[in-house]
Amino acid sequence: MPTAPISEYLLRILLPQIPAPGVTWLQNQLNNLKAEKEFYLAFSVASRFTGKKKLNLTEADLLEAETLRPGFNPASWTADQVARTLLVLAIPHETPEAYVATLNRVFSTADLNELATLYASLPLLPYPEHHVKRAAEGVRTTMTQVFDAIALHNPYPHDYLPQEAWNQLVVKSVFNVRPLYQIYGLDNRRNEALAQIAIDYAHERWAAGRTLTPELWRLVGPFLSPENIKNIEKLLQSPEEIQHQAAALALSESNLPEARELLAKQPNLTAAIQAGNITWQTIGESAYHA
Amino acid sequence: MLFIDPHVHMTSRTTDDYEAMRKAGIVAMIEPAFWMGQPRTEAGTFKDYYSHLIGFERFRASQFGIKHYCTIGLNSKEANNEPLAEEVMELLPLFVLKEGVVGVGEIGYDDQTPAEDKYYRLQLDLAKEVNLPVQIHTPHRDKRKGTLRSMEVALEHGLDPAMVIVDHNNEETVKDVLDRGFWAAFTIYPHTKMGNERMTEIVRQYGHERIMINSAADWGISDPLAVPKTAELMLERGISEESVRMVTYQNALAAFGQSGQMQESDWLAASPIDQSLKFSGNSILRGGQTPRVETGENENDSRIIR
Numbered sequence: 001m002p003t004a005p006i007s008e009y010l011l012r013i014l015l016p017q018i019p020a021p022g023v024t025w026l027q028n029q030l031n032n033l034k035a036e037k038e039f040y041l042a043f044s045v046a047s048r049f050t051g052k053k054k055l056n057l058t059e060a061d062l063l064e065a066e067t068l069r070p071g072f073n074p075a076s077w078t079a080d081q082v083a084r085t086l087l088v089l090a091i092p093h094e095t096p097e098a099y100v101a102t103l104n105r106v107f108s109t110a111d112l113n114e115l116a117t118l119y120a121s122l123p124l125l126p127y128p129e130h131h132v133k134r135a136a137e138g139v140r141t142t143m144t145q146v147f148d149a150i151a152l153h154n155p156y157p158h159d160y161l162p163q164e165a166w167n168q169l170v171v172k173s174v175f176n177v178r179p180l181y182q183i184y185g186l187d188n189r190r191n192e193a194l195a196q197i198a199i200d201y202a203h204e205r206w207a208a209g210r211t212l213t214p215e216l217w218r219l220v221g222p223f224l225s226p227e228n229i230k231n232i233e234k235l236l237q238s239p240e241e242i243q244h245q246a247a248a249l250a251l252s253e254s255n256l257p258e259a260r261e262l263l264a265k266q267p268n269l270t271a272a273i274q275a276g277n278i279t280w281q282t283i284g285e286s287a288y289h290a
Numbered sequence: 291m292l293f294i295d296p297h298v299h300m301t302s303r304t305t306d307d308y309e310a311m312r313k314a315g316i317v318a319m320i321e322p323a324f325w326m327g328q329p330r331t332e333a334g335t336f337k338d339y340y341s342h343l344i345g346f347e348r349f350r351a352s353q354f355g356i357k358h359y360c361t362i363g364l365n366s367k368e369a370n371n372e373p374l375a376e377e378v379m380e381l382l383p384l385f386v387l388k389e390g391v392v393g394v395g396e397i398g399y400d401d402q403t404p405a406e407d408k409y410y411r412l413q414l415d416l417a418k419e420v421n422l423p424v425q426i427h428t429p430h431r432d433k434r435k436g437t438l439r440s441m442e443v444a445l446e447h448g449l450d451p452a453m454v455i456v457d458h459n460n461e462e463t464v465k466d467v468l469d470r471g472f473w474a475a476f477t478i479y480p481h482t483k484m485g486n487e488r489m490t491e492i493v494r495q496y497g498h499e500r501i502m503i504n505s506a507a508d509w510g511i512s513d514p515l516a517v518p519k520t521a522e523l524m525l526e527r528g529i530s531e532e533s534v535r536m537v538t539y540q541n542a543l544a545a546f547g548q549s550g551q552m553q554e555s556d557w558l559a560a561s562p563i564d565q566s567l568k569f570s571g572n573s574i575l576r577g578g579q580t581p582r583v584e585t586g587e588n589e590n591d592s593r594i595i596r
């Protein structure tokens with residue numbers, strides 16, 4: 001993937017929003033980055049020059065990001081994050097292996113913010129097929145901020161993670177109460193194994209008398225079977241309206257005759273789904289912010 | 291009251307400690323890089339330790355609403371393994387300019403060997419080069435001489451005393467440190483360093499200028515609530531609220547704030563949304579438990595630490 005258009009875009013959104021000395025400093029760094037050591041130091045001190053404010057981006061800016069790199073969504077990116085990403089894109093190197101080696105070293109000495117920045121930058125970096133292990137490593141983190149950087153609003157996992165690592169990412173998001181609707185390309189990579197893990201997890205939570213995110217059923221809908229549909233029946237008995245919505249939406253995504261029948265008994269929910277008033281997005285938003 | 295503990299080794303402590311500290315009013319703390327109780331033998335373990343301080347430990351503290359800062363350095367004990375010390379010195383530039391690193395520390399003398407002297411001096415130069423404060427560990431044995439020597443060498447290397455925090459002081463060293471314009475830190479640590487009744491008398495005698503207290507709580511018998519407990523004792527024994535605030539909050543902020551990496555807004559303006567995000571999604575309080583906020587009273591502890 002050519003990275004020059006990405007760098008140009010990042011510079012264009014960043015430079016007008018940082019102090020003048022920051023502009024000079026960053027341009028100097030990007031033009032003169034010759035040795036690995038210079039890169040490490042610049043990467044660390046970047047925030048001292050750029051500040052850490054969240055960038056103000058227009059709809060047009062966000063659309064352009066999406067066009068440059070499908071799934072790239074810098075809506076919540078901060079000035080230091082954009083500057084550091086520019087530096088990572090400019091790492092001096094001869095071969096893909098040398099690039100990854102430098103990247104590994106900066107990962108291994110990174111602080112909390114820097115780690116999140118690095119993981120969020122993965123979909124923009126050159127040699128994307130070389131970062132699969134790194135992305136899977138990010139999924140293993142215990143630090144919420146870092147996990148979110150790889151799991152949420154990040155197209156890299158959808159595009160490159162093998163199924164097992166992808167499923168880990170989704171399951172861990174459920175387990176750690178992360179908003180599933182913010183996982184890029186979730187519907188596209190639903191699979192039967194994931195649906196089964198989700199159902200098992202629901203049983204575990206129910207057995208323990210614990211709450212369960214309604215978003216979970218998003219993983220199950222297309223894989224409903226005569227054996228597992230009883231879970232949706234049970235969900236429809238829940239005292240919570242949002243669980244009914246999730247049950248109906250899961251049913252609407254199934255071709256199973258039993259699912260059609262069950263949904264037919266919920267005319268109000270069916271109408272709301274057809275009107276676009278109940279989507280996984282609306283369920284996710286209200287579940288997470290309730 | 292809000293407190294800062296400018297010297298506490300949280301990697302050696304539990305989440306219960308964090309909870310109790312926050313409940314007692316500690317909003318920010320500084321974790322100096324030190325030794326782990328037994329010498330490390332590989333440079334890689336230092337690298338992982340430093341990145342742990344700026345990574346996971348910072349995250350862990352944030353889950354309890356405490357801002358975590360650190361100082362980075364090669365401690366005096368491990369400076370005695372020279373081949374290792376050489377490798378560690380090469381790592382330090384990778385870490386001293388990270389966000390939230392508020393100084394080079396804790397460095398200084400332990401046995402006062404030539405190797406300790408060598409790496410102390412090299413790190414003073416590093417601190418000067420990157421314009422960071424220095425946090426000095428003074429030796430337990432031969433303390434007065436070691437403290438004087440620490441300051442002389444710092445001056446010899448051209449450091450501004452206003453950028454140097456001399457730690458682990460006692461009645462015998464405080465006057466020399468203050469007279470020379472350095473910051474004097476006191477560690478309230480049972481049995482070996484200062485007790486807080488003695489500390490109260492020191493503040494009564496020397497006032498609150500350039501004096502700060504810390505717990506230096508670590509893997510030994512120590513107390514991460516030493517700062518708030520001492521504040522309470524001081525107030526009870528007639529030290530003014532203003533003085534207590536200076537020695538348990540303001541002076542630490544002024545001294546380490548010179549790094550540009552620590553400001554009051556970091557904790558006063560912390561977003562409540564961040565808190566809820568962390569608590570709902572964190573991995574220490576597994577599976578979406580709500581955090582316990584009503585524990586950590588430590589009713590059994592006396593506020594007096596001897």
Ligand SMILES: [Zn+2]
Nearest residue numbers: 322324396506
């Ligand atoms: Zn210490």
